[in-house]
Amino acid sequence: MTYLGTQKIDLSSRQDLQIISGLPLVIRDADAFEAQITLRNTTDRTMTVTVDxxxxxxxxxxxxxxxxxxxxxxxxxxxxxxxxxxxRLSDTEGRQNLVWTFNAKEANASVQKxxxxxxxxxxxLxxxxxxxxxxxxxxxxxADSKGTNVPIQAPTRALTINDKVRGGIQVxxxxxxxxxxxxxxxxxxxYPYICFEQQASVALGLDDHSAWNDLMAQISSYMDDLGxxxxxxxxxxxxxxxLNAYLLSISAESAKVGQPFEIPxxxxxxxxxxxxxxxxxxxNRNRDWKPLPDSVDYQLTLLAAAARYNAVTPNMLDNYSLNDSYTALxxxxxxxxYQHLDGVDQKQGLKILREAILNKMVKQGDSxxxxxxxxxxxxxxLMEDNxxxxxxxxxxxxxxxxWKEEVPYLTNALVKAQDKGQWGMTTNNVLGALAIKNFSRVFERVPASGEVNIRxxxxxxxxxxxxxxxxxxxTIVTPWLDKKPANLHLxxxxxxxxxATVSTLAAVNPxxxxxxxxxxxKVIEPVTRRLTGQWSVGDVYRVKIKITADAPMTWVVxxxxxxxxxxxxxxGLGRDSAILSNSQNTEDNYLNPDFVERKADIYRAYYQFVDQGEVNLSYTVRLNSVGRFTMPPTRVEGMYAPSVFGETINTDFYVKTH
Incomplete structure (x- = not known):
């Protein structure tokens, strides 16, 4: 005999004493705050509890x-x-993990357990x-020289904490x-930003195949219907x-230096x-912003990527005769x-192009x-520059x-183009590192040997x-003793x-x-506020930001x-409030970001294109913790033109209890 029916059972469990954390997920090393926990007694007796x-x-x-x-x-x-x-973080520390441990125990001796x-x-942290x-x-x-002297000095505005200059000298x-x-x-x-190009560049730049493979496993979620x-x-x-062209190019170039980062x-x-x-x-050609609809530089960048996979035929170059009318790019x-092209006079074409490239260059000493x-x-x-x-x-x-004679001169120029030990943006640093690896494979087959003395x-x-x-x-790292000039001899x-890479490290407060x-x-306006003139836990404020751009720019953050x-x-997640966060897009010249990051310590808005003139945006914040919170500068920059930026200084933010 078969019985059909339904049955409902309610189960519940509880812990007599519970610790619930109220700590922020992230703090800055200059924050003074209230570390808060909640102790919950779920029993029917009063508890005396000791907590540390x-x-x-x-x-x-x-x-x-x-x-x-x-x-x-x-x-x-x-x-x-x-x-x-x-x-406080120590001299050269970056992001660190703090581990908080709380212990609570009932102090009632008459209770058996x-x-x-x-x-x-x-x-x-x-x-x-x-x-x-x-x-x-x-x-x-x-080895046959008398050594090298390098003058060094800490920046005059380097941050000093407890009479110690943050940072040091690294060799x-x-x-x-x-x-x-x-x-x-x-x-x-x-590197803080997270678009697909940037994640790919970071993985390749760090020789991190695991990060690259994890990203490639997600590539279908980034790809549109056309590929x-x-x-x-x-x-x-x-x-x-x-972006297709860039990814295909760096994958092909990485294979050429014997460290393949493959796209599935x-x-x-x-x-x-x-x-x-x-x-x-x-x-449809209206996909990437271009100053001219049929930009030659844009087309040739795409063709060069396709050529690396032998996907370019001579007829695809009918509109590109060989002369010196092109830019260096x-x-x-x-x-x-032409290095990857069949069916043409390749040798003659490369000879003509070599001459045209050299005509656009000049020797400056060893560069x-x-x-x-x-x-x-x-x-x-084009995510490109010099x-x-x-x-x-x-x-x-x-x-x-x-090019045997010219390559060392070109490489010297590339090394000298570094600023603070790097080339300025993700694409520069990936392509620069690949170029140096190509140079080393040919010109540094016998590495140096011996040891170095440093004074x-x-x-x-x-x-x-x-x-x-x-x-x-x-690698040698030594702290600053003061801000006076010093000399390093190697x-x-x-x-x-x-x-030798000699780096001066410091924290400089804007x-x-x-x-x-x-x-x-930047303007901060209260949305809900318990007490006039102060911020309290639970208050909500709206940030209004106006960006004024001198010129158009793609990919601004x-x-x-x-x-x-x-x-x-x-x-829209957790305890979010649609009511409190609405009506924040009503300003004139408001431009919806193409992508937004809401992190525990920072709001980021990414724009595919920002035209010359004014752009407004706003967002809403709820205060949850008590303390004095330090606020780094607000910054806007061109991701592929990092020298184009703007910053405004923020004051400390004070939050009190209810």
């Missing part, structure tokens, strides 16, 4: 919280707070003013040039032929097919295309640079016998500080030439707004900090 806590940073004890005793009525909860002074609870919370590379020099030290030694890119590695480790990859995984965005075959074929369809006019791309560098720096809409073009040229010709004198050193017998792959005891192509104005522990409304 501690904080670890790495393996070190950063803080011990004073033990407290509290009485909690039956079925009630009690909030406990400790005032926490800033937990006293209630207790323990909770461990991870919290990110980030620098209010990060230690960054303020200056870096990549120098060569030959990294490497046997060849391709391994001497510490500034580039640091740039990628600290073009979007910068962000939003259906509102079109895929970009330019199915995705690669879709991307390549989409690119060819675009080049042959079978796809156009000529370098044509050179790459060769483009005469039209300023014009090339205006190619931000440095990327130089890097592309080196990668194309490093193994070409015709530091001047500044606060009464007696010179000496490091002898330093290995050629070692010499190689061995054979060949060793490369003191005034900066305008370099963008002006940023705004970064605006929020007080630690607060919540940026508008995501």
């Amino acid at each position: 806590g501690s904080v670890k940073k790495g393996h070190d004890q950063a803080l011990s919280l004073e033990p407290r005793e509290v009485s909690i009525p039956a079925g009630r909860a009690q909030t406990m707070t400790w005032s926490v002074d800033p937990i 006293p209630a207790q609870d323990r909770v461990v919370i991870n919290q990110a 980030i620098p209010y003013v990060p230690v960054t590379i303020r200056n870096a020099q990549l120098i060569s030290i030959a 990294q030694l490497q046997k060849n040039l391709s391994a001497s890119l510490d500034g580039v590695k640091r740039y990628f480790k600290e 073009f990859v979007r910068y962000y995984p939003s259906a509102y965005l079109q895929g970009s032929p330019l 075959e199915n995705a690669r074929q879709k991307m390549l097919e989409a690119l060819v369809n675009y080049l042959q006019g079978r796809v 156009g000529l370098v791309n044509l050179y790459t295309i 060769m640079v483009f005469k039209e560098a300023t014009k090339l720096n205006g190619l931000w809409w 440095k990327t073009v130089l890097a592309r040229l080196i990668s194309a010709v490093a193994n070409d016998p015709m 530091m004198s001047g500044a606060g050193y009464g007696e010179p500080q000496q490091w002898n017998g330093v290995a050629l792959n070692q 010499n190689l005891a061995g054979k060949g030439t060793v490369w 003191v005034e707004p900066t305008y370099a192509g963008y002006r940023v104005e 705004l970064s605006d900090p929020v007080p630690s522990g607060s919540t940026i409304l508008g995501s």
